[in-house]
Amino acid sequence: MINLAARDILHGWGKFVFTGVGLGLLIGVTLSMAGIYRGLVDDGKALLAIGGADLWVVQRDTLGPYAEPSSVRDDAYRSLLGIPGVAAAGNVTYLTMQIEHARGEVRVMLVGFQPGHPGEPGYLVAGRPITRSHYEAIADMRSGLSLNERIRIRRHEYIVVGLTRRMVSSGGDPMLFVPLKDAQEVQFLKDNDALVNERARSAANPAFNRPGVPGLLEAVQASQTNSHQVNVVLLRLAPDADETRVAEQIRRWKHLEAYTRADMDEILVAKLIATSARQIFMFLVILSVVSATIVAFIIYTMTLNKVREIAVLKLIGARNRTIALMILQQALGLGVIGFIVGRTAAALWAPIFPKYVLLLPGDAVRGALLVLLICALASVVAIRAALRVDPAAAIGG
Template sequence: MISLAGRDVLHAWGKFVFTGMGLGLLIGVTLTMAGVYRGMVDDAKVLLNNSGADLWVVQQGTLGPYAEPSSLHDDVYRGILSMPGVASAANVTYLTMQVGEGKRDVRTMVVGIVPGGPGEPGYLIAGRQITRSHYEAVVDEKTGFKLGQKIRIRRNDYTVVGLTRRMVSSGGDPMVFIPLKDAQEAQFLKDNDAIINERKRTAANPAFNKPGVLDAVLESQNHNPFVNAVLVQIRPGFTPEQVAEPIRRWKRLQVYSRAQMEDILVAKLIATSAKQIGMFLVILAIVSAAIVAFIIYTLTMGKIREIAVLKLIGTRNRTIAGMIMQQAVGLGLIGFIVGKISATIWAPMFPKYVLLLPDDSLRGFFAVVLICILASIMAIRAALKVDPAEAIGG
């Protein structure tokens, strides 16, 4: 038996292919939206993996340090180091800010780390790790900074000594690693006018302006003893909960395991964005279905007389329905191939990471086929209603 759908497609292949390409671009956008969501989730996981931590110790009652502000004294880590099961612990600060190089600046997450401790970038693609206590930086390659360049963070210049890759915040901003002390200063550094003004205000307060007290208060105002979190690595043989529970109990701090932190990042931090993307996906799916339905309906309506003739000469309804459905699925297949290729080409051009998973593509493929089948129903109904008598005049 002749494939009526195949012959029709071959006969009008130009119209069919161009329509499929148009649909394909829409499918490409849909696949890319899914890739944007996967990229966000992957960024969140990368953030956790790259920290090298097993536990995150943060301010009690907060979801810090990524989802909420968290502030801890920078000597807390000493006590944590003495807790059972703790292999290493190090302070860390996180600060999202613009980092300048020459006339340009880049939105980054500046991470204050203790060189050699948890939180340090796990691998470099060029250069070396930070070895000095001040004014050295390791940057993610997405910042565009080069080895040896001077970058400006607040009022200080830092030399780029190392480059790393896929070190991004949950928002996709590339990371800049600097020594912890510099980061603590950068977090709370005030301009000179503000410092002079603060000193005058403190000196004018009779409660502080007493011998021995004023100097101590002024010193405390110029020093930042806080960090955002303590990253903890645990000893082999201990479970995260075995180590976390004594810290919660005796240090009165909040402790999160990797699984809990992943849950916070994925379920809370990017939940709204995920819903946003989900809405886009639903709308795009509906628009795609509407377009396929409209195209197939229009193509079918253009063949009403031929369908009437086919019915009159004895073609089965299922043959006619099959022809329309095959064309709809064919259109979807062309669209999917074009969409997949398009998404693969343009995904790397996006400023944030777009992760196109084969599983998503497979799901997308079946969704396209299903949508095309559903979209062809309207045209099939119209075709089956065609009266074979229409082929006979009068």
């Protein structure tokens, strides 16, 4: 038996292909939305992988340092190192900020870390690690910064000595690693005017400036200008250590919150990006419905354009099955073209997106199956219309 669907497609292939391309672009947008969601999750996981940590120690009763602000004294790591099972500890600060460079501005997550401790970038793709105590930086390539480029952060100028890749915040902002002391100053130290103002206020306060207590005012003023806070202490555990038990000890004895990797996964995926994920999911649903409606409309229109041929086919004895199969095959053909175009388009435009778009093969397979299912369902309306065509319509009168 002749494949009527294939013959019809070949007969009007230009129209069919253009329709498929149009549908494909819509499918491409849908696949990109799925890719953006995957990118969000992957960014979150990449963030956790950066420090090489097993436990995140943060301020008590917070979901810090990524989902909520957290502040921990930077000497806490010493006592944490004394807990059995803890192999290494590193203070880390995070601050999302806008920085200027030669070609414009870029939003980055400024990471303060201690070289040689948990929290440092895992690898470099160019340049060298930070070797000086101040004013050197390692930038993620997505920031657009290049080696030896000089950038200004607050009061000081930094030089980019190394480049890394796929080190971004959960929001997709590229990371800029600087020495911990510099980062603490950027995050916690006030500007000179604010300091002068604060000192004057303290001096004017009789509680801090008592005539009979020499040195009190100086001590108060010194405490106001300290920057000995960090956002998180990252812990690397010994190979045989039980992370749950170590975390429990930290909660009990150190009055801090400790999260395992599984806890952080949960916080990032289920809490931090949950709203974005739901938003994207809604887009996905809407785009799928729009795609299905468009496929249904296209197939229905294509079928209505063939009413006379369908009437003749029925009159000369073609079975309903033959006609339904023709329409179904055309719908699936449209879906196949649409999917190929959509997948190609999504792959082509993914690098242009400002945020990471991760197109997983598994998602592509699921997308293909969904597209074929949608096309099959969309063809039902057209098949019903075709089966209602009266063969008598081919005969005059």
